[in-house]
Amino acid sequence: MKIAVITGASAGIGRELVLAVDKAKDLDEIWVIARRRERLEELKTLCRTKILPIPLDLTRNTSIEEYRAFLIMEKPEIKLLINGAGFGVFGPFEERSINDQLDSLRLNVIALTAMCYASLPYMKKGSAIINLGSNSAWQPVPWQAVYGAGKSAVLNFSRALGRELKKRGVHVMCVCPGWIKTEFQQRADHEKYMRYVDRWYSPEEVAQQTMKDLEKKKTVSILGSPVRRQVRLVKFLPAKLVMEIWCRQQGIE
Template sequence: MKIAIITGASSGMGKEFVKQIASSEVLDEIWVIARREDRLNEMRQEISPKVRPVALDLLKKDSIHAIKQLLEEEKPEVKILVNSAGFGKYGTYRDLSDDEIDNMVDLNCKTLIHMTYACLPYMKEKDRIIMLGSSSAFQPLPEFNLYASTKVFVVHFSRALNIELKNRGISVTSVCPGYVRTEFFDVAKDTKNPDTCKNFKPMYEPEDVIKKALKDSVKGKDMSVLGLHVKLLRLTSKLLPHSFIMKSWMKVK
């Protein structure tokens, strides 16, 4: 049995990955993982009968164990793994609760590692891993510090893992979008200081970001970047001092 596994699948980027993978890939099942079981069941009706809801809260330690157990029972080939689960919060150290800090690090980083390592024994040559990074990983971002820092980890982890898996023929692509029109901002601005960041331009559409991400993953690229603005941001973050970039960010955020 050949499958795709997509975390954070109930909304936003994760849901768009489900839509496009269902329409473009020849698979037996698409395992969609998220907390909201009702939304996952709706996706089976809306998108494809191949969608298999797996309702789990990945912040709970026993969820990864449940995934490992399911993989051991089914013994599928994981053709595509998409680690899309994650969230961000705007604000400084004064604005984040202990739970928000722990959950952001755990979901964006630790869960991504454990999901990846759980699936690797079930992957073969030409199978692909897609990690949801962010253009915020290109430079330090005051007042969006913790989220951006978790995405630095995602990008570095993904690119190094891509090299480690070369001998197995498995590719790892880190997707680094700019601002994308999803529910992300509703969560990100729900803090003690919701006015920390206001300038969300340019705004990209999730279908365009995911379309390019899937193409880049097929090509074996270790990073997928959509849009001239984001590409310029990546370039300037390499060429200009980060102190200058951070000062500019504080003026336009």
């Protein structure tokens, strides 16, 4: 049985990736993971591929064990793993809940890493992993200090893992979007803390770019030339200067 596994499938970028994968790939099933069961169930009516909803809170260690149990039972061939689940907590590090910030690392970094580890034994030559990074991965980001650091870890992990898996023929790509209009901003308290925006992109646009870049076997996928330009620029500027420019844009003292 050939399947795709997609986390964060109940909303935003992950949901759009389910719809895009359903259109582009010939699979027996798509396993969709997030906490909100009814949102996952709804995907059944929107996709031609059989959808298997697996409602899990991925910040809990037991959830990865539950996922592993599904794999042991079904023994599928995972053609595509997309780690789309994630959230951010924006604002001054000291003022935001430490539990929420640690939970964001549990989801964005630890669960993503554990999902790769659990899935790899079921992947063969030609399979692929897509990890959701961020434009925040390329530099230190005040008021996104924990989120940005976690996304840097995701970017570097994805690149290194991709190199390790080259011999095995399993491709790894890290998707690094700029500002995308989703539920993410609400949970991060975007409006309260962030005031600079280049341009909003849609989750559909991210999904389309992701599928195009996967076909081209890119290791990093970035939507939009302003975002690509910014990534190129920060590679050449000292981190201190990049942070100063960002802080001035944000009104951070």
